[in-house]
Amino acid sequence: MKAMQEQEQGAALLDVRKLSVLIKQSSRQKVRAVDAVSFSVGVGETLALVGESGAGKSLTAMAIMRLHKAQSMGVEADSIRLDGQELSTLSDREIRKIRGSTMAMIFQDPLSSLNPVLTVERQLVEAIRLHNDMSAAAARQRALELLDMVRIPAAKSRLGEYSHRLSGGMRQRVMIAMALAGNPKLILADEPTTALDVTISAQILDLLRELQTELGVGMLFITHDLHAVRSIAHRVAVMYSGRIVETGNVEDVFSRPHHPYTEGLLAARPHGSFSLDGHKLREIPGTVPSPADRPAGCAFGPRCNRSQPDCESQPPSLRNETGARTSFACYHPLKEVPA
Numbered sequence: 001m002k003a004m005q006e007q008e009q010g011a012a013l014l015d016v017r018k019l020s021v022l023i024k025q026s027s028r029q030k031v032r033a034v035d036a037v038s039f040s041v042g043v044g045e046t047l048a049l050v051g052e053s054g055a056g057k058s059l060t061a062m063a064i065m066r067l068h069k070a071q072s073m074g075v076e077a078d079s080i081r082l083d084g085q086e087l088s089t090l091s092d093r094e095i096r097k098i099r100g101s102t103m104a105m106i107f108q109d110p111l112s113s114l115n116p117v118l119t120v121e122r123q124l125v126e127a128i129r130l131h132n133d134m135s136a137a138a139a140r141q142r143a144l145e146l147l148d149m150v151r152i153p154a155a156k157s158r159l160g161e162y163s164h165r166l167s168g169g170m171r172q173r174v175m176i177a178m179a180l181a182g183n184p185k186l187i188l189a190d191e192p193t194t195a196l197d198v199t200i201s202a203q204i205l206d207l208l209r210e211l212q213t214e215l216g217v218g219m220l221f222i223t224h225d226l227h228a229v230r231s232i233a234h235r236v237a238v239m240y241s242g243r244i245v246e247t248g249n250v251e252d253v254f255s256r257p258h259h260p261y262t263e264g265l266l267a268a269r270p271h272g273s274f275s276l277d278g279h280k281l282r283e284i285p286g287t288v289p290s291p292a293d294r295p296a297g298c299a300f301g302p303r304c305n306r307s308q309p310d311c312e313s314q315p316p317s318l319r320n321e322t323g324a325r326t327s328f329a330c331y332h333p334l335k336e337v338p339a
């Protein structure tokens with residue numbers, strides 16, 4: 001059984017190869033806010049994308065969902081495969097069919113995604129019927145089931161509510177129910193707990209973890225909160241200035257980081273908690289370079305106490321050294337601490 005679960009988890013549900021997001025600065029100038037990131041999410045697996053503000057986490061998810069601002073941004077990718085289907089060559093119309101069905105997104109701020117003038121029932125029923133051939137009565141029944149699934153007590157009495165009358169945690173649960181309406185195989189969750197207080201945030205994390213196990217969905221979980229990574233993710237990809245600098249199983253990355261930036265992130269957690277304290281790294285002097293001023297070599301070089309002259313030539317690529325449990329992009333990585 002365990003072997004089967006491992007095998008299922010290993011199958012790539014989402015496979016992203018060299019995804020870049022270019023932001024138009026002027027008619028001639030574009031900057032690579034996301035620079036050739038590659039990663040995969042297995043069936044029933046959660047991959048956390050973690051990093052400071054401006055690392056490119058949200059743009060990565062928006063590009064996969066094709067929700068980026070097409071007027072000011074361009075997306076390049078060798079491949080974005082979801083459940084065996086190549087997304088990068090699909091038309092906007094075809095992507096719209098997949099969005100909300102095979103893949104769905106949960107945002108940080110449910111209020112901006114829920115319609116304040118429609119009841120919970122109306123919004124849920126609309127989302128359900130958009131992706132499923134169902135009568136209104138069957139969709140209403142399904143809406144109730146979804147509210148039960150996201151552990152909303154007395155679900156029936158909530159159907160007539162408006163989103164602004166719900167508490168932050170309840171709203172996020174409704175958002176999750178909306179995301180589940182099309183029976184997605186992949187959920188992209190962009191900082192879904194950031195706006196909530198600690199207790200509610202922990203409850204939403206528990207809910208997402210439980211739903212993921214129950215439904216077997218894959219999840220790309222975006223956060224700057226290392227505590228959330230530890231509690232929900234199987235694997236983690238650490239982003240810095242538009243690139244993935246280290247990736248591996250959560251336990252390996254957290255216990256034996258090789259990239260000095262990952263080590264800095266872990267050291268920056270205040271008072272034993274894992275939050276990045278308002279997205280700022282207190283232990284590493286300096287700030288993330290803007291994509292327009294990224295150095296020619298390693299983007300972390302100017303802040304790195306292990307930096308050598310060779311770090312300035314070109315960005316290190318993500319690699320897996322013999323014996324290392326994580327992949328990292330660093331010319332002078334931290335060595336494995338012998339057990």
Ligand SMILES: Nc1ncnc2c1ncn2[C@@H]1O[C@H](COP(=O)(O)OP(=O)(O)OP(=O)(O)O)[C@@H](O)[C@H]1O
Nearest residue numbers: 023033052053054055056057058059060224290291
């Ligand atoms: N609409 C936009 N126009 C111009 N630049 C943008 C836009 N959206 C994002 N950027 C830039 O792209 C880079 C990556 O932004 P992104 O929002 O993906 O970062 P993030 O890692 O998700 O950060 P946060 O944790 O703050 O959400 C940043 O430098 C940001 O300033």
